[in-house]
Amino acid sequence: MSDPVVILGGGCTGPLLGLLLARRGHTVRLYERRADARRVQLPAGRSINLALAARGIAALERAGVVEAVRPLLVPMRGRMVHDLAGEPRFLRYGQRPHELLYAVSRADLNRVLVDAAEAAGVQFHFEHACRGADFTRGQVEIEDLVAGLRFELPLAAVLAADGSGSALRQAMVGAGLASAREETLAHRYKELTIPAGRDGRHQLALGALHIWPRGGHMLIALPNVDGTFTATLFLPAEGGPVSFASLAPAGAARRLFERDFPGVLALVADLEAQYAANPVGRMSTVYAAPWHAGGRALLIGDAAHAIVPFHGQGMNCAFEDCRVLDELLATAPDWQTRFARFDALRREDTAAIARMAIENYTEMRDTVRDPSFALQKELSLELERRHPERFIPRYSMVMFHSEIPYAEAERRGAIQARLLDEATRGCTRLGDVRLAPLEAAITAQLAPIAPPGA
Numbered sequence: 055m056s057d058p059v060v061i062l063g064g065g066c067t068g069p070l071l072g073l074l075l076a077r078r079g080h081t082v083r084l085y086e087r088r089a090d091a092r093r094v095q096l097p098a099g100r101s102i103n104l105a106l107a108a109r110g111i112a113a114l115e116r117a118g119v120v121e122a123v124r125p126l127l128v129p130m131r132g133r134m135v136h137d138l139a140g141e142p143r144f145l146r147y148g149q150r151p152h153e154l155l156y157a158v159s160r161a162d163l164n165r166v167l168v169d170a171a172e173a174a175g176v177q178f179h180f181e182h183a184c185r186g187a188d189f190t191r192g193q194v195e196i197e198d199l200v201a202g203l204r205f206e207l208p209l210a211a212v213l214a215a216d217g218s219g220s221a222l223r224q225a226m227v228g229a230g231l232a233s234a235r236e237e238t239l240a241h242r243y244k245e246l247t248i249p250a251g252r253d254g255r256h257q258l259a260l261g262a263l264h265i266w267p268r269g270g271h272m273l274i275a276l277p278n279v280d281g282t283f284t285a286t287l288f289l290p291a292e293g294g295p296v297s298f299a300s301l302a303p304a305g306a307a308r309r310l311f312e313r314d315f316p317g318v319l320a321l322v323a324d325l326e327a328q329y330a331a332n333p334v335g336r337m338s339t340v341y342a343a344p345w346h347a348g349g350r351a352l353l354i355g356d357a358a359h360a361i362v363p364f365h366g367q368g369m370n371c372a373f374e375d376c377r378v379l380d381e382l383l384a385t386a387p388d389w390q391t392r393f394a395r396f397d398a399l400r401r402e403d404t405a406a407i408a409r410m411a412i413e414n415y416t417e418m419r420d421t422v423r424d425p426s427f428a429l430q431k432e433l434s435l436e437l438e439r440r441h442p443e444r445f446i447p448r449y450s451m452v453m454f455h456s457e458i459p460y461a462e463a464e465r466r467g468a469i470q471a472r473l474l475d476e477a478t479r480g481c482t483r484l485g486d487v488r489l490a491p492l493e494a495a496i497t498a499q500l501a502p503i504a505p506p507g508a
Contacts, residue, residue: 057208058083060194061176062184063216066104066160067355067372069167069176071215073117074380076174083207084176085196087183087216092165102245102284103276104163105130105263105366106156112456113373116380119170126163127156128277134262136317144262145428148447149435153454155263155366157276184216187225189347194222211389212351215372218340220357226347234342239362241271241415242291242298243335246328248321250281257321258283265418268314271296272418275318285318288415291334298334337362339408345397349390354379359404364415365452367407374456375400403460410452410464425482430474432484440493443502445470458503469499 059075061068064086072082106127114120131154132146147153172178181199188195193206214222218236226232251257256277258264264283266273270290275283292299296314301307307329311319319325340360345353355372379396386392417427437445448467451458477492 057210058177060085060207060212062194062212062214062220062222063355063357064088064164064168064178064180065215065217066164066167066369067376068215069164069171070113070117070119070373071213071354071376071379072176073119073167073171073174074376075383076171076176077117078380078383082171082176083179084171085179085182085184087199088180090168090178090180091161092168102161103157103159103278104369105276106158106163107366107370107453108456109367109377110370110373113377116377117170119166122166122170123158123163126158126166126279128158128279129261130155130157130263130277131261132263134259134264136264136266138268138314142259142264143428144259145431146435148450148454149438150454153450155453157263157278159278184214184221187212187222187229187351189225189229189231189350192350194225194351209350211349214351214353214357215355216357218338218356218360220353222351223342223353223357226351226353227342229347231347232342232344234340236360237339237341239337239339239412239415240290241288241337243337244287244289244298244329244332245335246285246287246322246325246332248275248283248285248318249323254281256281256283266315266318267418268296270294271314273315273318274418285322301329339412341408343401345401346393349388349393352379352389352393352396354396359400359408361404361408361411362415363411364418365407365411367411367452371404371407371460406460406464407452410448410460410467426478429478429481429484433474433478433487434470436484437492437496441496441500443504444500445496446503466500473499 058081061072061082061084064084068084072084075082111120114123132144135143135145147155168178183197183199185195185197185204187209189209192209194209194212195204195206197204212222214220216222223234227234248257258275260277264275271288273285273287275285277283290297296310301310308326311325338360339362342353342358345358354375361368378399382392382395386395434447438447446455448463448470451463452460473492473495477487481487
């Protein structure tokens, strides 16, 4: 091998990418701005837990770490929807045993991936930050934050997995080698912890992602292996009667929970202390082009195409990036060809999931409350049973079918949404739907999809 491959960023994506590269015989050096999370407690800020789905699992399988990750996973088979009135409603994600998501601690997953990458030979340099790059001289600048010293590395096969605020992306833009823009969502988020009960068990039903949809805002909760739930409150940043700005006065957060989330308030005795202590996070979509500078540098994961979190695909999409790049290592002869092909292969798909993630926010906080949503969900599952090779719900294509590209899921999903809307118009129950013409339309408009491995 020639020069070592340099990876910027030690979150979950960087170590997975390093592990894949090391397994192919590359010498890999990884530089991470933060301290080693295996040895120090890092401050709060990023989301505490994540949803692992088929695309992420496929990448972990390729890296040989699925069994090491499995003890960290808490299965979720559907959404538990908590309306203000009535009993909670459970809406299954899919109808097959494998169609489920897994809640996983970001910190625990990161530790497993760092350990595996380190064991494979990846050299980790924590508390080292990228400070820029000189593309004329072919150097990337790194600062050792402990020693206060800066040094340069050759700008050859530098892979930036350093997140939505990527320093290397900024350097590419500054050098006129790329363009980028960030669209920040008008909503923000704050995380809270629902503690385990006195017996150490979960206080909400397991096997579900819990949602309290309230139209313009919502609360969700994902289970953790220790009996807690991580709850995330999503509100507009400002404007209107409910926003993070409107909750600034003392007692305002408690009053919001008393009115909109009373069941959760009963479980969180220290709500006001948590609310005051935990930061408000921003959510953005990043658009950049190109993602590479010849064969010298490549943006990957959030550094290239950060998305909002409402489809649970940010990490899964980044892991899929790693899998695709790893496949290119075996087929493309040099870094320039690999990087260019990666850009061409992933651009349409990452744009599609960015759009679908924003659409899913509207569904989670509002549409899921509409009776027609439940009817269309029921009809969708029935059509999948009848035509499993043609009609696959869009959510299932995104979450449970790693072999279906995001762009294809979006395209087929649009056709299916139109058919469902037309078929359920004026209907209140499944028995009202005229299935014969609907099935004929499915046969005419949706080509069959070969099962995985066919």
